[in-house]
Amino acid sequence: MTPDERGEDSAIDVPDALAALLGADTVWTEPPDIADELVARIEQEARLQGDDQPRPAAAGRPRPWRRWAMAGAAAAAVIVGIALVVNSADDDDREPAGVEFAIVGTELAPDASGTGVVQVRPAGFAIIIEIQGLDPAVPGTFYQGWVRSDDGDLVAVGTFHAREDNGPIALWSGVDLDDYPTLTVTTQQIGAGTGSSGEQVLVARFDGS
Amino acid sequence: MTARDEMAARFAAADPDAIRDLYVQYSGPVTTVAASILRDPQLAQDAVQQTFLNAWRGAHSFDPSRDIAPWLYAIARRAAIDIHRAEQRRRTEGGHDLDVAVTPLAFDRTWEAWEVRRALGELPDDEREIVRLAHFEGRTHSEIAALTGIALGTVKSRSHRAHKRLAHALRHLVDTENVS
Known part of the structure; x- marks a missing residue:
């Protein structure tokens, strides 16, 4: 019963249908707190869209990743270890050279595995991964990629749901992967905050160690 | 040019920062549409996120001289319906009876709910x-x-x-x- 119906506010004429909508819980449902996550994901996509061609490295002594990427076009296996394969830029003129790495599932996703490639971009590192055997994120959750330093510092590199079949997933790191050599993927609850849940489902080392 | 017009123009130019302003302005109505169609808070959250991602990806098709609300409403409704159908398929394929509320608020009334939410926000x-x-x-x-x-x-x-x-x-x- 609205105040109108109780005769307390007869000056206000609220049509029944409008009153019904004003009383619906959906009209008062709070939106999820995902603005930061959205912006991060969109900035990531924007960078990848804007950086689809390799550009020269900055002047000065190149960082190790940049040296790897440049050398990758000429001498792949010399530089990296057993788990690393350096793509030749001659393989596909549309793709910049990159360093490949293997991804393995943890005990939370033992059937999952995949490969990835790191591509050096002017503004950071594109981490393109392809995963098999990973269940789609259940409703209310998503997968979050992280890069981790050997000291345990984590930097978020992007989110995905794995709900579309077989497509590569583009993650983005603005930090140098020499300093953050481990990739992990965790399951996160929507609205549960921006920190890692600690529930790792995938792990990889960019340097193959 | 109003602040809302300016935001729409920045959005149409695919400025990532504009998505935050768009979210502040419209996350309430988008949530109302998603919750009206899906009735599952987690699915509704997914629909809200998908709405804004789809909107940004389609920003090039938005005409900033027009009101962004009906355009965004259409994206929100489509995102929620897609998730609703995907959830129906998932449950059917899993051999379970459908227990998702189908259309607690008819689709043609979601625009009215959107408008009421917008008016309340003002x-x-x-x-x-x-x-x-x-x-x-x-x-x-x-x-x-x-x-x-x-x-x-x-x-x-x-x-x-x-x-x-x-x-x-x-x-x-x-x-x-x-x-x-």
Whole structure:
């Protein structure tokens, strides 16, 4: 019963249908707190869209990743270890050279595995991964990629749901992967905050160690 | 150019920062549409996120000289329906009976719910809270006064102003009897 119906506010004429909508819980449902996550994901996509061609490295002594990427076009296996394969830029003129790495599932996703490639971009590192055997994120959750330093510092590199079949997933790191050599993927609850849940489902080392 | 027009123009230019402004302005109505169609809070959250991602990905197709609300509403509704159908398929493939609420609020009424949410968002906080207490919680003015510690006369005057604003903002729905 609205105040109108109780005769307390007869000056206000609220049509029944409008009153019904004003009383619906959906009209008062709070939106999820995902603005930061959205912006991060969109900035990531924007960078990848804007950086689809390799550009020269900055002047000065190149960082190790940049040296790897440049050398990758000429001498792949010399530089990296057993788990690393350096793509030749001659393989596909549309793709910049990159360093490949293997991804393995943890005990939370033992059937999952995949490969990835790191591509050096002017503004950071594109981490393109392809995963098999990973269940789609259940409703209310998503997968979050992280890069981790050997000291345990984590930097978020992007989110995905794995709900579309077989497509590569583009993650983005603005930090140098020499300093953050481990990739992990965790399951996160929507609205549960921006920190890692600690529930790792995938792990990889960019340097193959 | 209003702030809203400026935001729409930045959005159409695919400025990532504009998505935050868009979210502040429209996450409420988008949530209302998603929750109206899906009735599952987690699925509704997914739909909200997908709406804004889809909107940004389709920003090049948005004409900034037009009102962004109907365009965004269409994306929100489509995102929620897609998730609803995907959930139906998932449950059917899993051999379970469908227990998802199908259309608790008919799709053709989601626009009205969107507009009501937008109108509520335009109210001052104190007036919106009185409308919420009156309509959502079903409280009388006397009860609202006792609950909030605001004088009964003030409650009535705020309620009167709020309802006048709502009637004005939603006159296009009421006049055409679309709220039915």
